[in-house]
Amino acid sequence: MEKIRKIVGLCGSLRKGSYNAMLLKVAGGLIPEGIEFEIVTYDDVPVYNADHDLPETEERPASVTKFREALAAADAFIIASPEYNYSIPGGLKNAIDWASRGKDSPLMHKPVAVMGATQGMWGTVRMQTAFLPVFTFLNMNPVLQPEVLIAQAQNKFDADGNLTDERTIGIIQKKVENLISACKV
16 A cells, blocks of 8 residues: 555544544544544435435435545544444444445445543443444454543543543554554555
């Protein structure tokens, strides 16, 4: 693979004040100079319906096309997400379903790092595990170590959204380094 040029971030939470949006910004800030980082949103992507996807229709909805094009520009992905009902939040899973369809899927064969923050005690471990079958289907390269499982996030971010826990910052830094290394394989 050529030199990595761009990492795209996806946040599993769409709410204002999301700890996972804060986490994604921290991860993006740890990416070395010379590698672009962009957080791509998907809040306008409709619920997946095969009747509105190729080959059943001539073109996908405009918001889906825009989302897929943004993902196609990435060499790798960082996903920061909460855990909903022991799994992947529905909105994020829906967006990934749209992106996973077709031989032109912009997710196929790319490295991905998952991390999560929660106010609870489990630190999104079940959500991260729920992603493994998705990554297997897409033949993605998940960067599994180190695990970034931020429990009690309300005690680790300040009022301005800054992560104040130095140990956690170090773990995120290592995860980002491992993601970049996975791109060079």
